[in-house]
C-alpha cells in the first residue's frame with residue numbers, strides 16, 4: 172500500500188515557465204472521477220474518499236499520523252498525506268467497517284459487479300473530468316501534476332509516493348525543495364478540486380465537512 176504526500180499550488184505563468192525549465196512533461200490525460208458516499212456522509216466525514224477512476228476503485232484515507240493529529244512544522248502543514256488502497260476486497264472491508272453495516276453483503280468483488288454499492292447505500296455525490304498534464308523532475312521520485320477540472324478550477328500538485336511507514340520527512344523535504352525551485356512563496360493551503368466542487372454543487376455537504384475540519 173502506498174502513501175501519497177502532496178502539496179497543492181496555484182500555477183501562474185511564472186510557475187509554468189519554471190516548471191518547463193526544471194521538469195519534463197511525461198504525459199497528458201483526461202481523468203473521469205466519480206466519488207461515492209452514503210447520504211449521511213459516513214466516509215467523507217472520516218476523511219475517506221471512495222472513487223472510481225478509469226474503471227478501477229480507489230480509496231484514499233488518512234494515515235495513522237494524520238489521524239493522531241501530528242502535523243509537524245509549518246511547511247509540513249501545507250502538505251497532505253493519504254493512504255491509497257486499490258484492492259477492491261480491502262476497500263470493501265474498510266468501507267463496511269466505517270458504515271457498520273449489520274447486514275452481510277453477499278456481493279462478489281469484480282470491478283463490474285457494483286451491487287455492493289447499493290447494499291452499503293453508497294451513492295455518487297461528485298463527478299467531474301480533469302485534464303492533467305504530468306511532469307517529472309530530474310530529482311527522482313517527484314511528480315508534478317497540473318490539473319484543469321471541467322468545472323473551471325485549475326490547481327497544481329507536487330507529489331511524492333512512499334510506502335506505508337516509509338520516510339515521510341524525506342518526502343516532505345523533496346516537496347519543499349521542489350516548491351522552492353518553482354518559486355512558490357505562499358504559506359496558505361491551496362484548495363483541492365473537491366473543495367471547490369462541493370462548495371459550488373453541494374453546499375450542505377461542504378458546510379458539514381468544514382465544520383468537522385475535514386476540508
Ligand code: V4E
Nearest residue numbers: 179220231251253328360361362363364365385386
Ligand atoms: C483526499 C481528498 C480528496 C480525494 C481527492 O484527492 P485529491 O488529491 O484532491 O485529488 P486528485 O484528483 O489530485 O487525486 P490524485 O490523482 O492525486 O490521487 S477530496 C478531499 N480530500 C482531502 C483534501 C484536503 N483536506 N485538503 C487538500 C489540500 N486536498 C485534499
